[in-house]
Amino acid sequence: MTSQKEAVKKVSAAVLLIGDEILSGRTQDVNLQTIAQYLAPLGISVAQARIIADDEATIIEAVRTLSAEYDYVFTTGGIGPTHDDITAECVAKAFNVGISVRDDARKVLEDWYAQSDREVTDARLRMARIPDGASLIENPVSGAPGFVIKNVHVMAGVPRIMRAMLHNVGPTLKGGAVVYGRTVRADGMREGDIAKELGVVAAQMPDLSFGSYPWFTDNDSGVALVVRGTDTARLSEAVEQLMKLARDKGREPEVTTH
Amino acid sequence: MTSQKEAVKKVSAAVLLIGDEILSGRTQDVNLQTIAQYLAPLGISVAQARIIADDEATIIEAVRTLSAEYDYVFTTGGIGPTHDDITAECVAKAFNVGISVRDDARKVLEDWYAQSDREVTDARLRMARIPDGASLIENPVSGAPGFVIKNVHVMAGVPRIMRAMLHNVGPTLKGGAVVYGRTVRADGMREGDIAKELGVVAAQMPDLSFGSYPWFTDNDSGVALVVRGTDTARLSEAVEQLMKLARDKGREPEVTTH
Known part of the structure; x- marks a missing residue:
């Protein structure tokens, strides 16, 4: 498939x-x-x-x-x-x-x-x-x-x-493969904490594209890890990896679908 | 000047x-x-x-x-x-x-x-x-x-x-001439009502740039006429022209500075 x-x-x-x-x-x-x-x-x-x-x-x-x-x-x-x-x-x-x-x-x-x-x-x-x-x-x-x-x-x-x-x-319009996205958001996490591990996941799943989007407020910060691809089963695998990555750093992630 | x-x-x-x-x-x-x-x-x-x-x-x-x-x-x-x-x-x-x-x-x-x-x-x-x-x-x-x-x-x-x-x-940064803007907004007016006259004003004042931005809601519509330039005295002259243009169409305009 x-x-x-x-x-x-x-x-x-x-x-x-x-x-x-x-x-x-x-x-x-x-x-x-x-x-x-x-x-x-x-x-x-x-x-x-x-x-x-x-x-x-x-x-x-x-x-x-x-x-x-x-x-x-x-x-x-x-x-x-x-x-x-x-x-x-x-x-x-x-x-x-x-x-x-x-x-x-x-x-x-x-x-x-x-x-x-x-x-x-x-x-x-x-x-x-x-x-x-x-x-x-x-x-x-x-x-x-x-x-x-x-x-x-x-x-x-x-x-x-x-x-x-x-x-x-x-x-x-004649479209092609639909690109789906998932966001794994981890409050309190910083990009630098997971950059290396994220790079490993991205290299292991070259059919998907991974992005990392930090945010900052006066008192808080966090990262949204976004993965995109055409195969939703592969996206689910990637989300598991990203959630593990956040949990390994002691952060409980939230997942959204888009 | x-x-x-x-x-x-x-x-x-x-x-x-x-x-x-x-x-x-x-x-x-x-x-x-x-x-x-x-x-x-x-x-x-x-x-x-x-x-x-x-x-x-x-x-x-x-x-x-x-x-x-x-x-x-x-x-x-x-x-x-x-x-x-x-x-x-x-x-x-x-x-x-x-x-x-x-x-x-x-x-x-x-x-x-x-x-x-x-x-x-x-x-x-x-x-x-x-x-x-x-x-x-x-x-x-x-x-x-x-x-x-x-x-x-x-x-x-x-x-x-x-x-x-x-x-x-x-x-x-080394800036140059500051470009100022004025907006003459006329509720109820349509672009097509004033397009010709606006073109005449724009042609008469080639040192300024004129734009026209219509808006629409369910029940209403209007136009924002925007003029830009580096000389505020010329902008004031242009605003007078644009206000006259709206009033000639029976619309009372509002002016904002930006």
Whole structure:
């Protein structure tokens, strides 16, 4: 069973958050975690994320690089109606395809705004500019669609809209082996106390990945040992090892599944 | 006065968050916002951030690229005592310099652990491995130092330690023009209502940067118009324009300074 599971392809994704507001520190990003947690059970692991400004050259370079390097790319931000919304244009340039107001996207906007008292202004029509060959992603929150071109999924930056778009593209994604995680948390333990033993366990189970995450408060500290892998039976073996490691140091661990 | 201020150099930084835990979605990053908010008043703008896994080739490539492209680089994560802590090694490789247990770093650890009942184990001594030519960053939370090599500041990933290290390197940084921000928030307004007019304002004030950030709840929506620049008098002019823009659409705006 192990070999069968291991034979399942690993599928990777990159997340590209586009916009100045996270870089300036004004806004705390939440989209990366949402995307990572949504993709994980589909068998898609986020392998890299970049946060970049609304700058044409930077966006084009990042889209090209990440699209070539990972199975999927998910971008957020820069597809609204204002002057700083340049993502769609840049994605078209990254793939050397044209971009124009497309009839299918225009109809989506017309139908959407017909249900409110708002007009499809020229500014709003910018949101119907879709690269040639892209397919649309439905936006049930504010109407204007995202789009998919090659392996790049272009979504809105507003978390509420992004989540809705993500759920709409989910069924189209081809995942691989699902990576499961277990955390063995030991209060009062320090990394240095178990680093050597943890290294031994990690070397003995090269099919799993082991991480160690210390935490500190004013009065206390501890370590969370995290193990990840595609085979839950192997994960259980690893958890036993990690619990023994903590108990050998006189600490009673807590285990969580994720 | 404007020309004098504009003559001040813009200083940019990249943030490189190293570690699997943010990418997996298990942990919500907070370090990027902390770093951005700390650097802004020093006149250093975060221009790009990357979040990458504990993978040697990826770390080396990112350190080289970002170090060449930006005035400063700040990395977090991967400098603890465990097997997955490979950042120091990779930074040394990125700059083709050697790395070894250095006497100054060893003494820091020995002095630190002498004050507790903990020993300087071989695993802990890994944290005294510092690239040749680097200077140390003090860590008042858990002892083990970070380091600075060329323009790259290598810090811990634990937020509490990272903050302390950041405050210790702050006085050594040479900032440029401080970028100030103002937000004009108009509840009930939609981006499409003001996109054209906002574009006109942005085109008339090319020394400032304008952004538009819509938000949506179940029952309400609105837009935050953000303007940034180094000249506060110009910012005040811009705020007047943005407030007029909102009022012309029948919305009473709220202004915040950041």
